[in-house]
Amino acid sequence: MTETAQAADLVRQEEKLNPIPEPFEGEFPIRVRGLKNVFGSNVIHEGLDLDVRRGEIIGVVGGSGTGKSVLMRSIIGLQIPQEGTIEVLGRSITDATDDDDIDIRSRWGILFQGGALFSTLTVGENVEVPLLEFFPEIHDELRHEIARYKVVMSGLPADATGKFPSELSGGMRKRAGLARALALDPELLFLDEPTAGLDPIGAAAFDALIAELQQTLDLTVFLITHDLDTLYEICDRVAVIADRKVIAVGTIPELLATDHPWIQEYFNGPRGRAARDSQDRAEAKGRAAPGDRSAKAGVAVPDTATDTQISDTDTSDTDSSGTDNSDTEKSDSGVAADKSADDGE
Ligand SMILES: Nc1ncnc2c1ncn2[C@@H]1O[C@H](COP(=O)(O)OP(=O)(O)OP(=O)(O)O)[C@@H](O)[C@H]1O
Numbered sequence: 001m002t003e004t005a006q007a008a009d010l011v012r013q014e015e016k017l018n019p020i021p022e023p024f025e026g027e028f029p030i031r032v033r034g035l036k037n038v039f040g041s042n043v044i045h046e047g048l049d050l051d052v053r054r055g056e057i058i059g060v061v062g063g064s065g066t067g068k069s070v071l072m073r074s075i076i077g078l079q080i081p082q083e084g085t086i087e088v089l090g091r092s093i094t095d096a097t098d099d100d101d102i103d104i105r106s107r108w109g110i111l112f113q114g115g116a117l118f119s120t121l122t123v124g125e126n127v128e129v130p131l132l133e134f135f136p137e138i139h140d141e142l143r144h145e146i147a148r149y150k151v152v153m154s155g156l157p158a159d160a161t162g163k164f165p166s167e168l169s170g171g172m173r174k175r176a177g178l179a180r181a182l183a184l185d186p187e188l189l190f191l192d193e194p195t196a197g198l199d200p201i202g203a204a205a206f207d208a209l210i211a212e213l214q215q216t217l218d219l220t221v222f223l224i225t226h227d228l229d230t231l232y233e234i235c236d237r238v239a240v241i242a243d244r245k246v247i248a249v250g251t252i253p254e255l256l257a258t259d260h261p262w263i264q265e266y267f268n269g270p271r272g273r274a275a276r277d278s279q280d281r282a283e284a285k286g287r288a289a290p291g292d293r294s295a296k297a298g299v300a301v302p303d304t305a306t307d308t309q310i311s312d313t314d315t316s317d318t319d320s321s322g323t324d325n326s327d328t329e330k331s332d333s334g335v336a337a338d339k340s341a342d343d344g345e
């Protein structure tokens with residue numbers, strides 16, 4: 001623990017507040033065993049196992065409706081499973097008491113599918129919500145300053161802090177959601193379809209930002225995505241959900257070596273091949289190989305944020321009400337193709 005953290009801890013102890021927990025140092029910050037989720041007669045998961053390694057970006061893929069979001073909600077305790085055990089940062093989520101719950105919830109950040117910002121609060125106020133909930137003792141000035149810092153860290157201009165979500169493009173709202181997810185300096189970051197609805201350039205910039213933040217902040221990232229480029233660009237491993245469970249988890253070459261029809265169709269279909277060709281071309285030009293983000297290590301966050309800043313001219317899909325109204329998938333050709341929207345959170 002640094003001196004500053006020790007000092008903060010002393011203050012907390014004196015003021016009878018919860019001590020700041022030590023960072024998790026085990027190998028698997030997320031362990032899921034025998035998970036079963038059922039809605040009515042609809043069995044979503046059965047016998048689902050998954051281990052997420054500390055410090056990795058794990059991509060979670062599967063057809064629409066296979067239960068990716070439900071899996072994420074189970075891991076963060078929003079969905080009580082019928083069966084199974086879930087451990088997060090060494091604590092059981094499935095047996096958590098209210099006190100444990102508060103402690104552990106302050107150690108992860110979540111970007112829900114669809115963003116889920118409070119529309120009546122400014123971006124800065126949105127980022128302050130978790131700070132107010134978990135650290136009410138922080139005085140107003142410091143809380144505003146932390147929020148502004150997280151906004152800039154997420155690649156938004158500082159003046160976005162005072163704007164309302166409806167004043168932002170879809171891409172900017174995703175970054176605002178990311179800023180809120182980072183508010184509490186989490187160890188774990190959950191991202192549900194973070195690049196859906198972004199144009200190809202915006203999506204690539206968002207990928208780069210996530211990879212840089214993961215390195216700089218030493219995060220473990222649970223990333224649900226349909227975006228093949230994201231999988232190739234920034235994921236260390238990919239977990240595939242089909243047949244109600246995780247049918248395979250590994251690097252993309254490892255997955256390609258399996259003969260499951262869904263995996264073959266997904267990675268060897270036209271879009272899969274296009275994403276792989278794009279990655280091959282990038283590597284030929286000397287960029288980092290998939291899973292090898294060492295080239296980005298050590299990048300200072302504020303500089304990083306400036307590099308990837310976006311502005312109001314971002315071309316993501318928005319409608320006049322300021323809500324994402326369509327998801328797009330980017331292809332290698334740079335042509336965005338519509339697919340069904342899902343802002344289901
Ligand atoms: N609260 C709920 N009540 C009833 N059924 C639900 C609930 N939440 C999810 N489901 C059902 O569970 C299934 C899995 O949903 P989930 O949102 O996890 O899919 P997904 O894999 O995230 O899909 P997508 O890729 O489209 O986001 C779907 O059939 C959905 O209708």
Ligand SMILES: [Mg+2]
Pocket residue numbers: 068069070113192342
């Ligand atoms: Mg989903």
